[in-house]
Amino acid sequence: RLYKLLYLVFPSILTVAKMGADGMFAVQSAEAFPPLSASVPDESEGCSRFKRHTTCRRTAVACRRGARTGGRQLQQQQRAHGSERPEGEKAEKVSIEQGLKVMAVDMDLATTQESGCRALLEIVQHGPAHQQEVVSMGGIDALVKAMHAHPMQHGVQIAAACALERLCSGNADHVVKLLQVDGVAVLIKAMTAFVDRQSLQEVGCKMLRNIAACSGDCQVKVAALGGIQVTLRSMAAHPSSAAVQELGCRALREMAAYSASNQDDIVACGGIQRVLRAMEVHCKLSSIQVLGCGVLRNLTACNADFQDTVVSRGGVQVVLDAMANHADSADVQRAGCWALFCTCVHNAEAQKIVEAHGAVKATLEAMEQHREEARVQEAGCWVVKELAKMIVTKQSRTTFVTSTQAVLKAMDKHSAIAAVQTAAGGALRSLASHDSSGWVQTACLGRCGRFGRSTTKRILSVIKE
Numbered sequence: 001r002l003y004k005l006l007y008l009v010f011p012s013i014l015t016v017a018k019m020g021a022d023g024m025f026a027v028q029s030a031e032a033f034p035p036l037s038a039s040v041p042d043e044s045e046g047c048s049r050f051k052r053h054t055t056c057r058r059t060a061v062a063c064r065r066g067a068r069t070g071g072r073q074l075q076q077q078q079r080a081h082g083s084e085r086p087e088g089e090k091a092e093k094v095s096i097e098q099g100l101k102v103m104a105v106d107m108d109l110a111t112t113q114e115s116g117c118r119a120l121l122e123i124v125q126h127g128p129a130h131q132q133e134v135v136s137m138g139g140i141d142a143l144v145k146a147m148h149a150h151p152m153q154h155g156v157q158i159a160a161a162c163a164l165e166r167l168c169s170g171n172a173d174h175v176v177k178l179l180q181v182d183g184v185a186v187l188i189k190a191m192t193a194f195v196d197r198q199s200l201q202e203v204g205c206k207m208l209r210n211i212a213a214c215s216g217d218c219q220v221k222v223a224a225l226g227g228i229q230v231t232l233r234s235m236a237a238h239p240s241s242a243a244v245q246e247l248g249c250r251a252l253r254e255m256a257a258y259s260a261s262n263q264d265d266i267v268a269c270g271g272i273q274r275v276l277r278a279m280e281v282h283c284k285l286s287s288i289q290v291l292g293c294g295v296l297r298n299l300t301a302c303n304a305d306f307q308d309t310v311v312s313r314g315g316v317q318v319v320l321d322a323m324a325n326h327a328d329s330a331d332v333q334r335a336g337c338w339a340l341f342c343t344c345v346h347n348a349e350a351q352k353i354v355e356a357h358g359a360v361k362a363t364l365e366a367m368e369q370h371r372e373e374a375r376v377q378e379a380g381c382w383v384v385k386e387l388a389k390m391i392v393t394k395q396s397r398t399t400f401v402t403s404t405q406a407v408l409k410a411m412d413k414h415s416a417i418a419a420v421q422t423a424a425g426g427a428l429r430s431l432a433s434h435d436s437s438g439w440v441q442t443a444c445l446g447r448c449g450r451f452g453r454s455t456t457k458r459i460l461s462v463i464k465e
Helices: 001-015 044-052 053-081 085-105 110-124 128-135 139-149 154-168 172-180 183-194 198-212 216-224 227-237 242-256 260-268 271-281 288-299 304-312 315-324 330-344 347-354 357-368 374-386 388-393 397-413 418-433 438-447 453-464
Strands: none
Touching: 001 315, 001 453, 085 110, 085 139, 085 438, 110 128, 110 139, 110 154, 128 139, 128 154, 128 172, 139 154, 139 183, 139 397, 154 183, 154 198, 172 198, 172 216, 172 288, 198 216, 198 227, 198 397, 216 242, 216 260, 216 453, 227 242, 227 260, 227 271, 227 288, 242 260, 242 271, 242 288, 242 388, 242 397, 260 271, 260 288, 260 304, 260 347, 271 288, 271 315, 288 304, 288 315, 288 330, 304 330, 304 438, 315 330, 315 357, 330 347, 330 357, 330 438, 347 357, 347 388, 347 453, 357 397, 374 388, 374 397, 374 418, 388 397, 388 418, 397 438, 418 438, 438 453
16 A cells, blocks of 8 residues: 555656646656756766665656656646646645655655655755745655665765755755754764765755854854864865865855854864865866855954964965966955955964065055956955055065055045945055155145045045044
C-alpha cells in the first residue's frame, strides 16, 4: 500500500510543479537534477545510488506515466471550466500535502526521502508563492528531518540543502523557522561529513551567509553552532574552486560585521591567512578581490592586533595587487581603499608600512580614474586623511599637491553626498594640520571661483576646525 501511494503521489507533485501559466507541461523524471545556473549543483554521483535502486527506478517510471496522464486530465478540466490557475493551485496544494505525508510515514527509507526532497526542490524553484505554500505545510521541518535521519546519504543532504536554501533566501520568517527546528546545526553537520563534496559546500556557505545576514541574533547563532569553523574548512578543502572561495568570503564578511567575538574566532582559526590565500590564487576574479577586502576591512577596523596580523602576512601588498590588476573596476578600488584605511587607522606603525608600500599613489590613481564614483571618492578621502602626516612630511611636494587637489575635486563633484563631504572634510583638516606652509588653505581659496563663496567659506571653516 505504501509503495502504491508513493507511486501515485510523487508524479502529481512533479507534474503540477512544472505547470506553466499557459497550461502546458514540461515533464521531467525524478532522476533529473536542476543545473548549476539555477543555483543548484549538478553532481551526478549524488544521485547514482538513487538511479541504481530498483524501487526508485519504478518510482521514476511511475512519475513519467503519472505526469502524462495527470497532465492530460488536468488540462481537460481546465478547458472545461475555462480557467487554469485555480485548478492548478488546488491540485498542487493537495499533492504537496500528500507528498509530505509520505515522507513522514517512510522516514527510514533514504530513497523515499531523497525523491521527496527533490520533488519539493522542483516546486520551490517556481517562486515565492510556491515556497510559502511548502513552508505553511511544514516543508522546512520535513526537509530538516530528512537530513537528520540520513546524515551519511549525500543525495538526501544535497537535495534537502538546496531546497532549504531556496526557501530561506531573503525571507527572515523562513530563517526563523529553520533555526527553530535546528536546521543550521544539521546543515553544518552535513558540510562537515561531506567536506570533499564541492556542491554541498557551495550551498552550505551560501546558506550560512544568508542566515547570518538576517539579523544580529541569527549572526550570533550561526557562529555559536560552528559556522565560522565549517566555512574555513570548506575554503581549505577547495582552494581552487572560485565558487567556494567567493561564497566562503561572503559568509566570513557577514559573520565578522560588528561582532568582536566573531572577529576573534575568525582570526584565531586562521581566517586572515585563508582570505589572503583566496585573493592570491584567484587574483584575476574581481568578485573575490572585493569580498576578500571586505573581510579584511571588517576584521581590522580599530583592532591593532589584527591590523598587525594583516600587515605581517603581506596583506597590504595583496590589496594593492588587487587594485593594480583591476584598475577599471570601481568596486575593487572602493573595497581596496577601505581595506587600506582599516588596516592602518589609529595605528602609526601600520601607517608607515602601508605608506611605504605605495598606498598613497594607488589611492590617488583610483580617485582620478573613478571621479564619478562617489563611493570610491569617499574611501579614497579616508585613506588620504589617515596618511596625511606622511603625505605632507615624507612624500614629494607633487604628491602633497595632488592629494589636496584630489580631495577638493571630490568635494566639488559630489557636493550633495554627505558621506563624501564628511570624508573629504576630514582629509583636508588632517592635511592642513600638518601643513606649516598654509598651502592647503591657499588651494581652497584658489578654487573659490569654482566652488562659490558659500562653499569656499564652508571648506575654510572645516580646515580651521
